[in-house]
Amino acid sequence: MVCAVDLDIDNQMERIKIVEDIRIKHPRFNHALKLIQDCHQHSKIAAEPQCLLITAPSGAGKTTLFRQYVKMHDKIIYGNTRTKRVILSDEVPSPTRLVVVVESLLEKLGDPFPLRGTLGNKRDRLIKLIKDCQIELIMLDEFQHFVNSENNKLNYEVAEWFKSLVNITNKPFVLFGLEESRIVMEVNEQLDGRFSVPYHLHPFSFNSQSDKEEFRRLVDAISKQLPFEDQPTFAESGMATKLMYASDGTMRRLMNLIRRAARIAIERNHPHVDENHFSEAFELFTRFRKEYNPFLINDFEFE
Incomplete structure (x- = not known):
């Protein structure tokens, strides 16, 4: 007999695998x-x-x-x-x-x-x-x-x-x-x-308006591939700014952060990834390199 807990864990692992397999050809x-x-x-x-x-x-x-x-x-x-x-x-x-x-x-x-x-x-x-x-x-x-x-x-x-x-x-x-x-x-x-x-192959940046728009298109494409029915886009200006700061515009750091945040949301059965999940993921991957955790600051900006 297969219990409901086992089925739930299997479903979580399938969704986490979807996240791990995300590849964006920007x-x-x-x-x-x-x-x-x-x-x-x-x-x-x-x-x-x-x-x-x-x-x-x-x-x-x-x-x-x-x-x-x-x-x-x-x-x-x-x-x-x-x-x-x-x-x-x-x-x-x-x-x-x-x-x-x-x-x-x-x-x-x-x-x-x-x-x-x-x-x-x-x-x-x-x-x-x-x-x-x-x-x-x-x-x-x-x-x-x-x-x-x-x-x-x-x-x-x-x-x-x-x-x-x-x-x-x-x-x-x-x-x-x-x-x-x-x-x-x-x-x-x-x-x-x-x-x-x-x-x-340059990292992404916020040096110009076109650079910002390019990065927003990237994170929007990533958010659309996440296995959540109700996932808001990451392209919203405030979220994109925080993701840029946290990742320094490099794909590896960006994807590590998003994958960890998505995994936290999946394991807690949340309907989508939010800033609380990103805040936890940031502390795991990035905190030692950065002065601030941007996901704890409402109107975060950086130069």
């Missing part, structure tokens, strides 16, 4: 996806592949963008004599050492013994596998790990090898990293020339 996100797709498709017919560097501060959505494109476009095609893969994607490890980077890429391509052999042998196998698997696009996340975080100096051995990999494979590369990733390009003219299409 215009900036879609523009970045289009740039990646342009690199991918144009390079099939271009004399020289087009490469792209996407930078963003932590939490702005670059890793989500990275995963989304791989999810949308990567395919593995098994043939009689070889396996084709559309995208080679990986995360640059930290701290970065050349041998570790090469071994990780070999593993991604299915090399049965990525740790075996000399460094030179591993590099040769990697180039051969990229060719044999007919890789169309190479995507690397956390590219800033090419730069030592302690002294802000470039790992020249890794950078030089990477330049040769770009030249030898003649494949389009899309790199994702924090803003310090630009250092790699600035000290290497050849790489800078290859990555002539930079894109910076």
